[in-house]
Amino acid sequence: MLEINVLRDNAPQIIERLKKRNKDFTQQVNAILELDEQRRACQQEMDQALSESNVLSKQIGDLFKSGKQAEANEMRAKSVEMKESSHKLKDQFHELDQKLTEALYDIPNVPQDSVPAGKADTDNEEIFAEGSIPELADNNKAHWELTEQYGLIDFDLGSKITGAGFPVYTGKGAKLQRALINFFLDEAENAGYKEVIPPLMVNEDSAFGTGQLPDKEGQMYHATEDNLFLIPTAEVPITNIYRDMILKEADFPIKMCGYTPCFRREAGSYGKDVRGLNRLHQFDKVEIVQFQHPDKSQETLDTMVEHVKNLLRKLGLPYRVLRLCGGDLGFAAAVTYDLEVYSAAQEKWLEVSSVSCFETFQSNRLKCRFKGEDGKTHLAHTLNGSALALPRIVAALLENNQDENGIRIPECLHRYTGFDRID
RNA sequence: GGAGAGAUGGCAGAGUGGUCGAAUGCGGUGGUCUUGAAAACCAUUGUACGGCAACGUACCGGGGGUUCGAAUCCCUCUCUCUCCGCCA
Structure with missing residues (x-):
C-alpha cells in the first residue's frame, strides 16, 4: 500500500501517474486526504484529552498518598467524566484510522515513468x-x-x-x-x-x-x-x-x-x-x-x-x-x-x-x-x-x-x- | 487429542496496581586510554503516530474489561514450550 505521507505531499502527481492504469483516482485520493486530515485532527484532540487525564491520575495518586482523601475523591469524579469523552475520541480515532487504512488498500502502486500507457x-x-x-x-x-x-x-x-x-x-x-x-x-x-x-x-x-x-x-x-x-x-x-x-x-x-x-x-x-x-x-x-x-x-x-x-x-x-x-x-x-x-x-x-x-x-x-x-x-x-x-x-x-x-x-x-x- | 507452564526492549532476564517506556546483564554506537588492537572506563542506544518545535500520545503476544490510574487484576483469542497419547 502507498505511504500516507508520500500521498499527502504528492497527491496531484500521484493521481496523474496513476492514470496509466486507465482509471481516475482523483476522488479516492481526495477522500483519503480528507480522512487523513480528520484523523490527525482527531488524534490531536484525543492526545490532549489523554494527556489531561494522565496528569489528573497522577495528582489523585499523590493526594491519596498524602492522605487527602476528600480532595482525591473530588478529582476522581472529574476524572470519570473526562474518561467518557476520551473514550469517545478513542473510538472515533480508531474508526477513522481503520477507514483510512482500508481506503489506502484500494489504491494500486504508482507505475514508474518507463511503464507504457495501455489497456491490455x-x-x-x-x-x-x-x-x-x-x-x-x-x-x-x-x-x-x-x-x-x-x-x-x-x-x-x-x-x-x-x-x-x-x-x-x-x-x-x-x-x-x-x-x-x-x-x-x-x-x-x-x-x-x-x-x-x-x-x-x-x-x-x-x-x-x-x-x-x-x-x-x-x-x-x-x-x-x-x-x-x-x-x-x-x-x-x-x-x-x-x-x-x-x-x-x-x-x-x-x-x-x-x-x-x-x-x-x-x-x-x-x-x-x-x-x-x-x-x-x-x-x-x-x-x-x-x-x-x-x-x-x-x-x-x-x-x-x-x-x-x-x-x-x-x-x-x-x-x-x-x-x-x-x-x-x-x-x-x-x-x-x-x-x-x-x-x-x-x-x-x-x-x-x-x-x-x-x-x-x-x-x-x-x-x-x-x-x-x-x-x-x-x-x-x-x-x-x-x-x-x-x-x-x-x-x-x-x-x-x-x-x-x-x-x-x-x-x-x-x-x-x-x-x-x-x- | 489429554495435562501443565509460559509470552516483557536486538538477545537474556527483573518487575504483581501509581515513583515503569520499563531494573540488570549481554550486544550495538560514539568517546577516553593505546603505536595499533584487546581490556578497562565514560556516554549513548526501541517503534509508531501527531507537532515547525518544545513536546505529547500509544505500544510489555492480539482483542476486550475492571480502576481516577494496568506490564501488573479479570475475560477471551493466538502462539510457544514441557509431559502423555498417536504418528512420518
Whole structure:
C-alpha cells in the first residue's frame, strides 16, 4: 500500500501517474486526504484529552498518598467524566484510522515513468527478443500429445487423484522436473541468492503482507479449519521472512531464492488456454527475491531480468521480454517485465517469468524497514521474479525440441537429467 | 487429542496496581586510554503516530474489561514450550 505521507505531499502527481492504469483516482485520493486530515485532527484532540487525564491520575495518586482523601475523591469524579469523552475520541480515532487504512488498500502502486500507457496485454512493449523460432515438421505435436506419447505426464491420472490441473509427472517427465528445479536453483545460487525451503502454507498475516489478502483470497486454496493458505508463489513465504524487521543498510542487498510448488485456484479461468501445461492448479517454480536499498532497486531489477534471460538462453528457448503496460501491471507492482517463450507447436508465446519491483508498496505492509545513514528508518524496496516457472518451460522444450524420433534435451540439463533425449 | 507452564526492549532476564517506556546483564554506537588492537572506563542506544518545535500520545503476544490510574487484576483469542497419547 502507498505511504500516507508520500500521498499527502504528492497527491496531484500521484493521481496523474496513476492514470496509466486507465482509471481516475482523483476522488479516492481526495477522500483519503480528507480522512487523513480528520484523523490527525482527531488524534490531536484525543492526545490532549489523554494527556489531561494522565496528569489528573497522577495528582489523585499523590493526594491519596498524602492522605487527602476528600480532595482525591473530588478529582476522581472529574476524572470519570473526562474518561467518557476520551473514550469517545478513542473510538472515533480508531474508526477513522481503520477507514483510512482500508481506503489506502484500494489504491494500486504508482507505475514508474518507463511503464507504457495501455489497456491490455496487447499494449505491452516488447523491449528485447532473442533466439530463433524452430521450424517444425508438418506432423509436429503439441506438448500434451508428446507427454502422452512418451509417458511423461499423466493428466487424467491427476484428475482421478485430485482434479483437473494437478498433473502426475512420470518417468523421464518426473526426472525432467527435478532436473529443471536443480538447474534453476544452482544458477540462482551462483548468482548469489541464498536458498530457502519455506513453508507451503502461510497464515493470514503473511498473506496480507505480500498483498494476497484482503482482495485476492479467491486465488488461494484456504484450509479453513486452521485458517492457513496454500502459497500461490514462493514470494509469499520468502518475502515474509523479513516482515516486521528493521535491517541495517549494510544488509543490502538481501538475495534469496527458493523452489516450491505453487497452488492457484484459477477460479473463473476454465476453458481457454488451460490445455496441457498452460495453466495448472499446482505447478513448480523457483523464485528469486531481493530486498534492496531504494537507490539501488532499479539496477537490481535489471540484473534480475538479466538472470532470467540467461536461463532461457542456456535452455535454448526463443524468448522475448515485455515491459507491461499500465493496464496489465499487477496491483502491487511499480514496474514489471514479463518473459515469454515461444512454444512452436502451439504457435504462441507463453509467460514463464514475471520480474517486478514493488518499491515500498509491499514493505509498507510488511513493515520491512532499514536504518539509513541519517539514523532514520525507511521502507526497503522489494523485488521478485520467477526463475523460472516450470510447466510452460517444459511445454516449450518438448514442442520446440521434438523431431521424428523423440525430444532433445538442452545440454545445460544433461548433468541433471542423466539423459540427453526422450524417446 | 489429554495435562501443565509460559509470552516483557536486538538477545537474556527483573518487575504483581501509581515513583515503569520499563531494573540488570549481554550486544550495538560514539568517546577516553593505546603505536595499533584487546581490556578497562565514560556516554549513548526501541517503534509508531501527531507537532515547525518544545513536546505529547500509544505500544510489555492480539482483542476486550475492571480502576481516577494496568506490564501488573479479570475475560477471551493466538502462539510457544514441557509431559502423555498417536504418528512420518
